[in-house]
Amino acid sequence: MHADPAGVLTGAHFLDGDHAACEGALAAECRFVAGYPITPSTEVVERIAQRFPLVGGVFIQMEDELASSIAIAGAVWGGKRAMTVTSGPGFSLMMEHVGFAVMTETPCVFINVQRGGPSTGLPTLPAQADMMQARWGSHGDYEIIALSPNSPQECFDLTFKAFNLAEQYRVPVLVMMDECVGHMMERVVIPRAEELEIYPRRWTKAAPGEYLPFAPGEDLVPAMARAGQGYRFHMTGLTHNERGYPDMSVAAQARLVARLTDKIRKNADALQDVVEDGVDGADVVVVCYGITSRVALPAIEACRASGLKVGWLRLRTVWPFPERLIRDLASGLRAFVVPELNMGQIVREVERCAGAARVVGVPHAGGTVHDPAVIERAIREAVR
Amino acid sequence: MSERANPVERYLRSDRIPHIWCPGCGIGTTVNCFTRAIDESGIPMDRLAVVSGIGCTGRVAGYMHVDSFHTTHGRAIPFATGLKLAAPGMKVVVYSGDGDLFAIGGNHFIHAARRNLDMTVVCVNNLTYGMTGGQLTPTTPEEAIASTSPYGNFEQPFNLPYLAESCGAVYVARWTTYHVTHLKKAMREALLKKGFSFVEVISPCPTLYGRRNRIGDGLDEVKTYKQRSVIRNGAPTSEVSLGMTGPIVVGKFVDRERPTYQDAMDQFYARKLGDRYARASQ
Numbered sequence: 001m002h003a004d005p006a007g008v009l010t011g012a013h014f015l016d017g018d019h020a021a022c023e024g025a026l027a028a029e030c031r032f033v034a035g036y037p038i039t040p041s042t043e044v045v046e047r048i049a050q051r052f053p054l055v056g057g058v059f060i061q062m063e064d065e066l067a068s069s070i071a072i073a074g075a076v077w078g079g080k081r082a083m084t085v086t087s088g089p090g091f092s093l094m095m096e097h098v099g100f101a102v103m104t105e106t107p108c109v110f111i112n113v114q115r116g117g118p119s120t121g122l123p124t125l126p127a128q129a130d131m132m133q134a135r136w137g138s139h140g141d142y143e144i145i146a147l148s149p150n151s152p153q154e155c156f157d158l159t160f161k162a163f164n165l166a167e168q169y170r171v172p173v174l175v176m177m178d179e180c181v182g183h184m185m186e187r188v189v190i191p192r193a194e195e196l197e198i199y200p201r202r203w204t205k206a207a208p209g210e211y212l213p214f215a216p217g218e219d220l221v222p223a224m225a226r227a228g229q230g231y232r233f234h235m236t237g238l239t240h241n242e243r244g245y246p247d248m249s250v251a252a253q254a255r256l257v258a259r260l261t262d263k264i265r266k267n268a269d270a271l272q273d274v275v276e277d278g279v280d281g282a283d284v285v286v287v288c289y290g291i292t293s294r295v296a297l298p299a300i301e302a303c304r305a306s307g308l309k310v311g312w313l314r315l316r317t318v319w320p321f322p323e324r325l326i327r328d329l330a331s332g333l334r335a336f337v338v339p340e341l342n343m344g345q346i347v348r349e350v351e352r353c354a355g356a357a358r359v360v361g362v363p364h365a366g367g368t369v370h371d372p373a374v375i376e377r378a379i380r381e382a383v384r
Numbered sequence: 385m386s387e388r389a390n391p392v393e394r395y396l397r398s399d400r401i402p403h404i405w406c407p408g409c410g411i412g413t414t415v416n417c418f419t420r421a422i423d424e425s426g427i428p429m430d431r432l433a434v435v436s437g438i439g440c441t442g443r444v445a446g447y448m449h450v451d452s453f454h455t456t457h458g459r460a461i462p463f464a465t466g467l468k469l470a471a472p473g474m475k476v477v478v479y480s481g482d483g484d485l486f487a488i489g490g491n492h493f494i495h496a497a498r499r500n501l502d503m504t505v506v507c508v509n510n511l512t513y514g515m516t517g518g519q520l521t522p523t524t525p526e527e528a529i530a531s532t533s534p535y536g537n538f539e540q541p542f543n544l545p546y547l548a549e550s551c552g553a554v555y556v557a558r559w560t561t562y563h564v565t566h567l568k569k570a571m572r573e574a575l576l577k578k579g580f581s582f583v584e585v586i587s588p589c590p591t592l593y594g595r596r597n598r599i600g601d602g603l604d605e606v607k608t609y610k611q612r613s614v615i616r617n618g619a620p621t622s623e624v625s626l627g628m629t630g631p632i633v634v635g636k637f638v639d640r641e642r643p644t645y646q647d648a649m650d651q652f653y654a655r656k657l658g659d660r661y662a663r664a665s666q
Contacts, residue, residue, distance in 0.1 A: 006662070031664065032470055034462075053653045056662040058469045063495040067462035070455060074435075074466025077453065078474070082466065100456050227451040227467060228474050230430040234397070234446055236454035245400060246446065246454075 001200050003027050005193035007055045015188045017155035017181040018043035021111055022051065023188070024159030025083055027196055030109070031057040032075035032082040034068040036090060039123045040179040041113035044085040065090035069097035073106045077235070079226040081163055081201075083109035088117045091130055092137070098172050099138030102260060104235045105214070105222060107166035107201070111159065111175040113182040114341075116366035126179035127366030128290050129342035134174045135319050141257055143264035145271060146174040146319035148289040152186045158316065164199035165271070169263055170221050176318065178341065180291040180369060208232065214256075215242040220263035264320055272325060273317035278304070282311030284335045284383050287326070287350050289315040291369055292339050299375035310379055318346065326353035333357055335382035339375045341366045358382060392419035395429065397449045404443055406514075408594075408602020410561035410587030411441055414508050415448075417564055418479070421571035432475050435464040437489060440514040440589075441481035441507075458488030461496045464503050469664075472646055475504075475575065482509040483521040486542055490522070497551035497580050499645040504574045504581045507544060510589035518592030525628045529596045543625035548582040549638050555581035556621065556638035560609035561588065563634060570636060579644050586632060597628070 007026035015023070022044045025033070033052070035045035045059065052059045058075075062068040065086055072082035086094060091112045101108050114130050116122030130137075134146045145165050147158040155177060162173040204211050204223035213233040216222050222242075225231040238246040239253045264271070278300075279285055288296045293314040303310045313329070315322065326349075330336075336354055338347035339362035347361035360382045364370050396419065405411050422432065429450050436445035438457035445452040451474075455463045460478045468476045478485075485493055485507050496503070512530055513519040520530040520537055523544065527536045548556045555577040557570040567585060574581035588594055588605035599605045609632060616624075617635040624633040643651070653661040 032466065034466060053657055053661055056664050058649075058664050060465065060469060062462060062465075063491050066459060067465070067492055067495075070459045071462045071466035071469075073455075074453075074463040074468075075470035076466075077451075078467045078470025080470040082470075096456055097459075226471070227433050228431055228471050232429070232450050232452075234452045234454070236446065237456055238454065 001198045003193040003196035003198050004029055008193040008196060009190050010192045011190060013188045013190065014185055015152050016043065016183050016185045017149065017152040017177055018113065018183065019047050020152040020155040020188045021159040021175065021177065022047040023190060024156040025109070025163065026051060026055060027156070027190065028081065028160045028163035029198060030081045030083050030163060032072065032080040033057070033059045033084065034062045034071035034075070034082070035059070035085050036062055036065050036068050038087045038090045040115055040182050041085045041087045041111065043182070044111060044113070065093035066096070069094035069110070070100065072108045073097065073101055073104065076106050076108050077227050083111065085111040085113070087113050087115050088130055089120060091133065095133070095137040098144065099140055099142060100237050101172040102138070102142040102144065103237050105170040106172070107170050109159070109162045109166055109173050109175065111177060114176060114178040122367050124179065125367045126291060126369065127341045128176075128178050128292065129345070129366060131176060131318060131340070131342065131345045134176055141261060143261045144172055144174060144319060145169065145264065145317065146176050147273070148176045148315060148318050149181055150290050150293045150314065151181065152184060152188045154316070155181060156188050156190060160196065167199045167201050168221070169267070170202070170224065171264065176290065178290050212242045213244040214240060216259055220259050220266070268320040268322070269324065271317055271320055272322045274322055274325065275314040275316060277312040278309070279311035279313055279329065281309060282333055283309045284337060284379055285311035285313050285329060285333055286337045286339065286375070286379065287313050287315065287346070288339055289318055289346065292341055295369045295372055296339055296375050298372040299379060302376050303379045308379065308383060321349045323353050326350055327355065330355040330357040335360060337362060337375070337378050337382050339370050339378070340364070341369070391423065392416060395419035395422055395449055397447055400447055403447055405440060406591045408588060408590035409440070410510065410585070410602065410606070411444065411508050413561040413564065414506070414567065414585045414587060415444055417568040418506065418571050420568045421575055424568070424572045425575040427475050427575060431473060432477065433467060435460045435467065435476060435478050437480040437484035438515070439481040439484045441479060442484060444479040458484055459492065460484065461489060461492040461505065465496060465501055468501060468503055469646070477575070478503060478505045480507065481514070482507055482511065482523040483513045486522045486544065494547070494551045497548055497553045497582070500552055500554060500579045500642050502579055502644040502646060504577070504583070506571065507582070507584050508587045509544065509584050510587045510593060512589050512593040514589045514592050518589070518596060523626070525626055527628045541626065543621065544584045545624050545637050546621040549621045552580065552642065553582045553638060554579035554640050554642050557636040558584040558586070558624065559634050560586040560606070560613055560632060562606045562609040562613065566634070573636070577639070579642060
């Protein structure tokens, strides 16, 4: 199914990442956004507020992030594609509804334009310190999908992709931008609508009397019904059976939580999305994502110029983590170097999978990007 | 269906009965009134959605045989907001308790009323948190004993009709579970009212409120409603606050007109943007 041309701003534009993410959502047929202002993400919803009345979308500025993050769930069950947008403090408030969306299998998108924390931190300056919160921030056991764009073009591309993944797996998808990517302006090329493939919502084909709202298909994902179509279904954040009714048994819990995690874990390879350069035959591979993947490039070039074999492995999908790929790479190289704008988050994932290879983190508390010379030094130290 | 069939059964998920509510609890009485109100309203069941938060009353959604949503604690109203804006043809009812709607969810109530979102909010006000063991809520009367106010409550409670009216609700009524006919009528009027309508139902929680406050069982508590309540339709809402003793003022307090959120949005954008305005499809 091709995208609705009404929302696709085909052409070459000069946009910042926040605006590009807005256009990605529009192209993906997002027609409901609830948001609450927070720097440095606000430009996304400002553009939504301007664009939506022209394309049949509904934007509502809610009273807080708790409200925004569940209003989108309501809109999804009413039939819309929906997202909310925030930054660190708001992301913390939204955590309960990330879990709610997981439990009720509500396909939706959360954008987090990351800034320095903890607490109010550095509202206008970059960080990548919410990566573990994205994975584990809501209570209970679950799996989500998180993407990490490194340019305004990818803010468009990956926000578009996020909506498709949300529909395919019926899971919240988190677009983990950062302040740099959100505010940098670059050329963004938006394709024609017929070049944009939409993954349609998995509407049930069952008759109302026969529909089981949480009975999974072969790929563990159930088909969905929307309100007002006569299905008279029930959904709840409680542990539930296939009918959607609460079931407080150990067996129901085991069955449901296993399915919610397996539907992502068993598709980890299909979900893997990385960009590689010079990884084959490398002695050291720099694992990076978001803005830091660009800052690492001059460091890698400098090392290569002096004869070191350095690979660049950029994660566009951070969660699920490309575990198998890292394990496979680990056997053939001496070290991984993991620069990130936090005190060490994704580096732990790399350590978990690195086997005998050395793992060198390059932490940074945020507020600016790394000095490439620091990353270069870490690469040289790693293979010394 | 035979003529002797239970008139409200078709509105309930019979496969989920027995329900979780205690003997003497008033929530079932309110649901009985609600089903009869739906019946009389003529609203097709397939166009009705019930959204609940968390708590004893939060379980109502799960017993209604309509599209039903059991959401998170305090957030039934913002969920309902998204649902209503995405599916404007639905009649959306939020059915929840006093703790859920007015403590953790209070912010959403006041903003939904301010926006005049086209939805009905039913608050079963049992003056306590039943599900978690009888703690203090924002509506617990002064002096009342709760598990977190073991010496009695010294906080001033909310007067819910006053709050609803000041925030912009277009329909506000209060009844008790003693007043089943009045309650059913108020629920029907609220269902058919365009805009943000609010019905408060004073309801017994014998297990965790009545027992602690020496009111007796559920029936005894309903008898106090009969003794204490005074019907004053149109009473100024500033005069209807509740205490441990004294009158329980009941009636229809507010019934007025204001443009709903969606009508205001449509009319505003049509005026500002003219032909460029693209109304959301349903």
